[in-house]
Amino acid sequence: MKMTLEIKVDDLDLFTKVLNATATVLEDEGTFVVNPKDGMTLRNMDKPRFAMVDLKIKPEYFHGDFKCDKEYKISIQMQDLKKILQRGGKEDSLTITLDEEKNLLKFTFEGRVKRQFILPLSEPEESTLPDPNALKYDIKAVLFSGSLTDFIKDASIIGGSINLYAEANKMIFSSSQDNREVKIEIDTQSENSAAKLIEAEGTHEALYSIDSFKNLILVDQAFSEVQLTFTSVRPLHLLYTDARGIELGYLLAPMQPDLDDELEGASSDDYDDDEDDDEYDDEED
Amino acid sequence: MKMTLEIKVDDLDLFTKVLNATATVLEDEGTFVVNPKDGMTLRNMDKPRFAMVDLKIKPEYFHGDFKCDKEYKISIQMQDLKKILQRGGKEDSLTITLDEEKNLLKFTFEGRVKRQFILPLSEPEESTLPDPNALKYDIKAVLFSGSLTDFIKDASIIGGSINLYAEANKMIFSSSQDNREVKIEIDTQSENSAAKLIEAEGTHEALYSIDSFKNLILVDQAFSEVQLTFTSVRPLHLLYTDARGIELGYLLAPMQPDLDDELEGASSDDYDDDEDDDEYDDEED
Amino acid sequence: MKMTLEIKVDDLDLFTKVLNATATVLEDEGTFVVNPKDGMTLRNMDKPRFAMVDLKIKPEYFHGDFKCDKEYKISIQMQDLKKILQRGGKEDSLTITLDEEKNLLKFTFEGRVKRQFILPLSEPEESTLPDPNALKYDIKAVLFSGSLTDFIKDASIIGGSINLYAEANKMIFSSSQDNREVKIEIDTQSENSAAKLIEAEGTHEALYSIDSFKNLILVDQAFSEVQLTFTSVRPLHLLYTDARGIELGYLLAPMQPDLDDELEGASSDDYDDDEDDDEYDDEED
DSSP states (O other): OOOOEEEESSHHHHHHHHHHHHHHHHOSEEEEEETTTEEEEEEETTTTTEEEEEEEEOOGGGTOEESSOOEEEEEEEEEHHHHHHHHTTOOOOOEEEEETTTTTHHHHHHHHSSSEEHHHHHHHOOOOOOOGBBBSSSEEEETTTTTHHHHHHHHHHOEEEEEEEEEEEEEEEEEEEEEEEEEEEEEEESSSSSSEEEESOEEEEEEEEEHHHHHTTHHHHSSSSEEEOOSSSSSSEEEETEEEEEEEEEEEOSSSSOOHHHTOOOOGGOOOOOGGGGGGGGOOO | OOOOEEESSSSSHHHHHHHHHHHHHHHHEEEEEEEEETTEEEEOOOTTTEEEEEEEEEEGGEEEEEEEEEEEEEEEHHHHHHHHHHHHOOOEEEEEEEEEEEEEEEEEEEEESSSEEEEEOOOOOOOOOGGGBBBBOOEEEEEETTTHHHHHHHHHHHSSSSEEEEEEEEEEEEEEETHHHHHHHEHHHHHHHSSSEEEEEEEEEEEEEEHHHHTTEEEEESSSHHHHHHHOSOOOOEEETTTTTEEEEEEEEEEOHHHHHHHOOOGGGGBOOOOOOGGGGGOOO | OOOOOOOOOHHHHHHHHHHHHHHHOSSEEEEEEEETTEEEEEEOOOOSSSEEEEEEEEEGGTTTTTTSSSEEEEEEEHHHHHHHHHHHTTEEEEEEEETTTTTEEEEEEEEESSEEEEEEEOOHHHHHHHHGGGGSEEEEEEEEHHHHHHHHHHHHHOEEEEEEETTEEEEEEEEEEEEEEEEEETTTTSSTTTTEEEEOOOEEEEEHHHHHHTTOOOOOSSSSSEEEEESSSEEEEEEEETTTTEEEEEOOOOOOSOOHOOOOOTGGGGBBBBOGGGGGGGGOO
C-alpha cells in the first residue's frame, strides 16, 4: 500500500476544538475534502439544513507534515471523530492516515504510548455548496472575545429565537417569548465596546434559531474574535480565523425562509462574481 | 412614565446567593414588598407550606441607589429571576426598575455591554404571614461556618428526617431510617465548637424534613454563621445576617403538625407582643 | 458490652479510595473478614460473577490502632459504606467499631464535631473463594501510573470488549466493533515505557468485558502502578499494592468461559500448592 495521505497534527488543542464544534453542528456524517493546495476542508450543512459549516485547515497549520498527492473526499462519522480527538493527551502528536484500499482512516497518537484508532469511511456527500465568503452583505462587524457566547447565553434564558438588528453605530441582539424579553444593545463606537462595525449600509434585522447559535459556544470560546456579516434577507455568516492557518465559517439561515432555499435556490445576485473555490469540483457528478 | 422604583445593586454576589436560595425554596411565584423604610422584603411560604422564607434587604445595602416613593408589591416567577441573576458578570452592576404602567420588572446589567432583561409581573399574594422574629423560643444557638451544611449532608445519607435535640450544654442532630443512623453531638462548651448555645431553657426536641433543610445549603455556605432558635412545639427559625444589610430568615415547621396550623392557626401565645412589622399592610384587602 | 473490634483510620484518603472502588465492583453486599493477623480483608465476587475483589488492609495500616481479639465476619451494604466514607473531612479521623450484641457497625468521625454513623449487619456470605495470588500465570507485567486507565478509556470509545495480547517484548490492548478499532501497542523494552514485562512465557491473548475494567478506573488512579498477570485461559489478575499496608487484587474472567467455571470449578492445576490463606476458614459450615 502506497501512502498517499498522511497529516501530522502537533497543535492538537485548537484542532480538537474546531472539529468538536463542527461535530456538534453536523451531528452524524461529515465530508472532508483534502487536497495539496487548500489542505483539509469541510463544507457541510447541518441535519435540519438551517446551518452550514465551512472549515479550512490550511497545509501551513501542519508545519510541513502534510503529505497529500491529489484530492481526496473523506466522509466519516463526526461523533466518532470527536470521541477519538478527546483521547489526545497534552504530550501527544496525532498522525491521520488514509488507507484507500481498505477504506479506512487511521488516527495514531504518539506520546509515551502509541495508540491507533481506526474508523471506516462512509460514502461522501456529493452536493456542492456555494462559498459563504462570496455571499453579499450590508453589515460587517467584529465581535470581541466571548461576547457572542454571552449574548447566546443571555438569549437562552428567554428562549425561542435571537433577533439581530444593526444600523450605523449600533447592534442589538434580542429575544422575547411569553412576555419575557432580553435586549443587548451595543454602542459600537464606545471605547472598549464588545463589537466594532466595519461596514454598515442601511438598517438590517433578522431572526435566527437560538439552538443553531448554541452549537457555536465551544468554538466561540476558542477564538479571540469573530467576524459577522449579514443582511435582512440573506444568511448570517460568522467567520473565525486563526493566524496558524484555520478558518471556521458558520452560515446560518434566517428563520424564514430556510437556508435550503436561501443557499441552493439562491439567485446568482446573492453572490459576488470572484468565486473560484470550485477548482477541485470537476470530478463530481 | 415617571420612574417610581429604581434599585441599583453593586454587590451582586451576596444578592444573587440569597435570591437563589429564596427561589430554590419557593419554586414558582415570590412576592416582594418594597418600601422606603424597609427596603426590599419578601415573606412567602414554600409550596407544600412546610417552610417560610423571610428576606430583608435594607435600603443601606444599595448604598443610596434605592429610589422608592411608596410601597410596591411585586410578584414574579422566582425561577426566571434566578436565571437572570446567573447572567450577571463579575464587573457588572445591576439596576432593577419597575414599569408600573406596563406591569413589568426590568433588570439592566451594565458592564462592557448593557443587557436588559424584562419579566412580566404576576398577581401578588395577599395573605399576611406573622413575623418569624416574634416567635417565642426556649433554645437559641449560633452555628458556625458551614456546620449546618455538614449536618444536613450527613443526615441526607440516612434520609427521612432530621431530629434536633438541645439541652443545657449539648445539641444533637440525628437521623435514622431502616436501621441506619447518624448522630452528630455538639458539646457547645468545648473550644472551637461548631455551635454555641446562647439561651437554653429546658430540653427540647423536634423532627424536620431533610428536603426542607437541603434547600438551605446554598445560602448556608454564603454566610459565616446562622442563628437557630426553636422549641419542641413551635417552628424552627434560622436567621442569616450580613452586616451590609441583608437578613434571611427561614422558618421550618416540625414534621407534625404542619407549619400551616402552626403559623396561621397559631394562638397569640406563640408570638411576642412587640410585633410592629405590619405597618404597611393597611392597603391589603 | 465489651469492646471487641475497634479500628482507627488516620489515613482516610487511600482507605476511602480502595473501599469506593470495592463498592463500585460489588454493588450491594460485601463481607469483610477481620482478624488479628491479616487485618481487614474482603474477598467477594461481583454480582454477575465475572470479577472478584481481593482486598487486604493489614494491621500496620492502622498504626497500632487495630483492636481485634478474634476473627469476625462482617457483612454490610457497600453503597452505604461508600456514602459514609464520602462524609469524612480532611481533618477527621475515623473509628470503626463493631457492636456484636446489636449486630451493628459504627463509624465515628472525629474532627471539630463528633459524627457517628451506624449501619446494620447483613448475613455474611459463606462461600470460600480461592486466593487469586495462587493462580498460575505465564505473563507478568507492571503497568505504570494511569496507563491502564488510559487504555480502558481508549477502548471505551470503541466499546464491546478489551483484547489483551502479550509476547516477549510487547503488550497490545485492543478493541474492535462495527469496523471501528483501537490498538495500543506497548514496546515494553523502550525507555519510559508505559509497562514493563517481568515474565513472559509464550504468547497469550484473551478477551475481557470493558465494563468490568471500567470499575477499576477510580482505584487505578490512586496507585502509582499495578501488577498484571494472565494467561490465555485463566482469569486476569491485577494487583495494586501500597507500602502502607494495602493490597487490592482484582480477578477478571476472560469473556468465555465465565469466571464461575474458571474459579469455582477450577482444577487444582490452576493454582500453586503453597496456598495457606484458609487458616481462618475452619469455623465455616
